[in-house]
Amino acid sequence: MYTVEIIERVIRNIAHEVRNPLTTIKGYAQLLSQKNEPALIAKSQNMIIEQSERIDTIFTDLYDAFTVTDDDIIECSFPEVFHLVVDESSYREYITIAHNTQFSVLLYKDRLQQCIGSVINGFNWKYFSTASLHLGATKEKNCNVNFSFSGVVLDSIPEDTFYYPFQCKQFFVKGTELFKIYCIAQRSGWQFKFYQADNTFTIEFPI
């Protein structure tokens, strides 16, 4: 796909996302001019503030997705790196970690932790309450970190290496989670891919 088409699609998705809170703001502003009920006035003001903050959040999330922290390549051991993120997460009850493979590799540890956090904290556990996630890592020619979902079919996510912002909003709360992993992978020389048949996301690192 040409870069210009990618940019067009990214902007279209962002515009789409921003139009929802804009509609609410515009609608309540118009409603205020028609109705003069104290309760509605208070609600309208709250909604306008809330939706303005929502727009701010959308752009903050996007900026956050684009921004990759400065990081050094250091030794990273599995499965400990998973525990560092999972143990801090509110959703740890949904997550299992493979312990059969224990090894260490050199990589951007903080960036990997961001990617793991993006998946486990961004997934919409509230709606897909029967879903679970298994984290595992393998080392052969390359090192692979796998996020395998079960109890949910991620069928509308295409097998791709690039995900537009808000493209996978059906499964992820903010919609920028996979885009963020893509950005990190690009900056770090990693490969990020989804295997639909396995219901699994994989980050592949060169060793």
Add this chain to the structure above:
Amino acid sequence: MNTILEKYYKVLIADDEKGIRDLLKDLLDGSFYVSTVDRGDTIIDELNKNKYDILILDLQMPGKNGIEVLQTIRDLKMDIVVVVITASNDVQLAITSMKLGAYDYLVKPFDTDKLLVILKNIVEKLDLENEVNELREKVGESFRFKNIIGKSPKMQRIFATLERVIDTDSTILIIGESGTGKEIIAKAIHYNSNRKQYPFKSIDCSTIPQDLIGSELFGHEKGAFTGAIARKIGKFEVASKGTLFLDEISNLSFDMQAKLLRVLQEKEFERIGGNEIIKVDTRIVAASNRDIREMVKQGTFREDLYYRLNVVPIYLPPLKERKEDIPLFIDYFLSKFTTEYGRNISLDLQSRLYLTDYHWPGNVRQLENVIKRLVLLSTENVVKLDIVKSVLEFEEYNKPKVKASEVESENVKEAIDKAAMNKINQDVAINATGPVKTLDEIEKEYIEKMLKHFDYNISLTAKAINVSRKTMHNKLKKYNIAIKKTVIEH
């Protein structure tokens, strides 16, 4: 908005954005009953559980997107008006939505006023549809079998047969004399069937010239023939999903019979001058006052078409064979016309018995006309037998004489211009708003006009009105009618 709309219609708002759901609820509450859903895959369940009139549908939702929801609504033939709202300004999406039956399309962030205008238009449309449905229901009610006069065993058997086939797609052939109520039965079939919400259309194959009947039935494209200045949709197409009543089908030309047969077999046709194949699901009810079997034997009616039409044959008996129904008809028509003309008229027992025993060659239609005349002509509140006899005598003059003349005399047949005869009949007919005429006055006026029409030829006039020359002379004498031209006696 609150002042414009009555809180009557139910709206379902489907959007995954809480802000939009809240906004639309605050906007529409008070004017509509409003409910909300936040996922695409819950919409159809909600529509199945509760009856909604309007769906405001966001196109991008988790679970099932708006396009898929529109497709399901169309596939399930759900009766709901859909307004699409979307944050995408993709034109193709708008086109697809409209093709799938969306009523309108709004791109976020939209003006709430625009949405209100759309909803106002929808409410007007729904109000109109409800009104049409109520009227259709009222019309349908009058054609329920229980409301059709027919207590006689023969009619009860007919109703029982029809009840069995009413919801099938079977073609029904009604055979019966003129005036026996074939069209009423056809309408009853339609309004009692599961096709009642779709159109009932009828066409009288005896009154439309054969070269025009194809256009009436199948329609034509612009320029298909001289005078085809615009596309015309035929009755088959208009009545699709409904019922088409083909009255006096025995009058169809052989060529047209072949075309009709094809539609019955294939359920498709092309408009005259067109190439597009139009598929229809139209139930056919045909009727004839002639014995079509006999026509088949004579080779004037296609045998294959006859068998196609004659899936369920109904033989409507003449009135004289269902005398039990005559008192019911008398009461029904008396009530109808006394109400219509604001008169308080009843019949004495002898009149009732006489009317019940009469042979009614013109069947129910004739009985209706006679009661109408009695209501209009009677100067007394209770109609006596002599008045009834006079009116029936007038009837004997009036209706059959043209037919008699057609059969009896070729010369007279040629001389009688049917249109002119009808005009005379109409001229002489009782004017509901004018002064009430006596029977003698009507008869005198009738004879004068007929004489004038036949250029004062007494023989021809006598034949035309089916009386002897002697009676004709007596009438001239009785009414003191002057012959204005030299009389040429034959």
